[in-house]
Amino acid sequence: MNAMSPPRRRPLRVAVAGFGAIGAKLAATLDEGLSGYELTAVSARDKQRAGRQVATFRNPVPVLDLHELEPVADLVVECAPAALLPAIAEPFLKVAKNVVLVSAGALLSHDHLVRLAAQHGGQIIVPTGALIGLDAVLAAAEGEIASIRMVTRKPVRGLVGAPYLQEHGICIENIKEPVRIFNGTAREAAVGFPANLNVAVALSLAGIGPDRTMLEIWADPAIERNTHRIEVEADSARFSMTIENVPSENPKTGRITPLSVIATLRKLAAPLRIGT
């Protein structure tokens, strides 16, 4: 290398844990080429099905069990059911490697993961995901935020099966009008709606925490999109934002979510970073 040539860094080896609506799109994008990264493995519940999909990649990678990912990757992206978060993140954090995660709601019941990152020097990175505006919320949180309120509206098929509905005997399958099914804190929502409200927890962690971030959830038979409206009152600014997400093949997950993960990875490796 002469004095003028740029330093060459070896691409970061990435494992994608979970191969559903988010993981399959992310893995395919990594396979097509994302500067600074190399896909080295994926993990899926149905290994044969994932194997058939991965076989069509330019560079097919192995489909491994979760505990086999750490030795073959520098970074893991968690895109699996929330309950698997510790099994995915712990092996990486224990050896000071970074974890990008989308099941943000699960962080509240597994906050030891943040201590593990601090103890060993790794990092947990939570993309904005299906939400909007965490940059402004983070900036406002450097001052004083008086209140954050979010209202989520989802089509019925984006909410059915949530534990909160079952526990409270709430049946939404045949509703004809919008129904408010939850009014509480982000912490309570994470327990009651683990596959639906990661965004509320991400918002709370960016802002004033899960016990002060207030949330309403509406089941609305007339809408097609998962819609989140946020209202923030702070000493630096007042702002409100709405995002209307096109559902992916998983009706609980907005199509923008894997794109947010891809943008996060791109930003982590970029010579120019835009946004907070």
Ligand SMILES: NC(=O)C1=CN([C@@H]2O[C@H](COP(=O)(O)OP(=O)(O)OC[C@H]3O[C@@H](n4cnc5c(N)ncnc54)[C@H](O)[C@@H]3O)[C@@H](O)[C@H]2O)C=CC1
């Ligand atoms: N932060 C955000 O904005 C958002 C977060 N999410 C969350 O992201 C996570 C993933 O969402 P989707 O991709 O839509 O889910 P999905 O249900 O489409 O995919 C989950 C994947 O995990 C895999 N899986 C299940 N058990 C496994 C095991 N033992 N080992 C390896 N893989 C296993 C499944 O095979 C499947 O491929 C969920 O927790 C969801 O709630 C979803 C949407 C937005």
Ligand SMILES: O=C([O-])CC(=O)C(=O)O
């Ligand atoms: O809006 C979406 O598409 C997904 C969502 O609410 C979440 O997982 O937090």
